[in-house]
Amino acid sequence: RxxxxxxxxxxxxxxxxxxxxxxxxxxxxxxxxxxxxxxxxxxxxxxRCRSLLTDEPREGRPKSAAVPENIDAVRELIMQDRHVTYREIQASLGVGMNCIQMILHEHLAVKKICSRWIPHNLTTTQKKDRVNWCKKMLKKFDRGASNAVYNLYTGDESWIYAYEPETKQQSTVWVFQNKPNPTKVVRAQSTSKQMLTCFFGKTGHVATVPLEKRRTVNSEWYTTI
CATH class of the missing domain: 1.10.10.1450 (Arc Repressor Mutant, subunit A)
Known part of the structure; x- marks a missing residue:
């Protein structure tokens, strides 16, 4: 040319x-x-008095910052803190917001969702024990057809904490593709707390009993309420 x-x-x-x-x-x-x-x-x-015969330098599309080093860095930030924000990732890497979004959603395929609250974090063995017990009770009482099931009551105790609940935005976490949705057991720092025991029967909630201070929940306590 x-x-x-x-x-x-x-x-x-x-x-x-x-x-x-x-x-x-x-x-x-x-x-x-x-x-x-x-x-x-x-x-x-x-x-126009041009004498240069070669192409003049011009600004083209900038080179993408979605390189393996940045992708690995974003993955590491998420693994360290599932609550990390877009702004914090951008400040750490020093790249554009469009690149951050491309790395998160196209390369890492992560999404940010709210954690589901659960009262207890049960182990696999504890879950199986509860399922087996329920199956035995259904079989024993003819799947609820027997009136004797009305005489069954169950209860459980739990600490009720006084704390400032997180906002929906604060409770969101990054979740990788094909990973289960997150759950959390609320155990925030509290200025006060109260032990409560709730009882349920076949028809629903029966009673809620607050535990006296310095009192231990055991079989003796259950027989006296």
Whole structure:
């Protein structure tokens, strides 16, 4: 291309017109000659006192910052703190917000959702024991058809904490693709707390009993209430 530009520049300095330059290049190079519009554009450039025949540097699309190093860095930030925000990730890496969103949603395929509150964090063994007990009770009382089931009551005790609850935004965490939704057991720092025991029967809630201070929940306590 620069060879043709040099020829166009030579014809321009000789004082030839655009059409004369077009005709000379076409007669010499045939179909390989530059297009008419290209020759006219370069004549306009030379009229503006341009002498550089190479392409001028120009700003193109910036190189993407979604490189493996940044992707690994974002993954590490999420693993360290599932509550980390877009702004904190951007401040740590020093890249644009569009790049942060691309890494999170396209490369890591993570999403930010609220944790589901649960009263207790049971182990697998504890869950199986509860399921087995329920199956035995259903079988024993003919799946609820027996009136004896009305004589069954169950209860459980739990600490009730006084604390400032998190907002929905504060409780959101990053979750990777194909991972279960998060849960949390509320155990926030509290200025006060009260032990309560709730009892339920077949018809629903029966009673809620607060525990006296310094009293221990055991079998003896259950037989006295």
């Amino acid at each position: 620069e060879h043709f530009r040099a020829m166009i520049f030579y014809d321009f300095r000789r004082g030839l017109s655009r059409q004369e330059c077009i005709d000379q290049l076409a007669s010499t190079f045939g179909n390989e000659a530059p297009h008419k519009a290209t020759i006219c554009r370069w004549f306009n450039e030379f009229n």
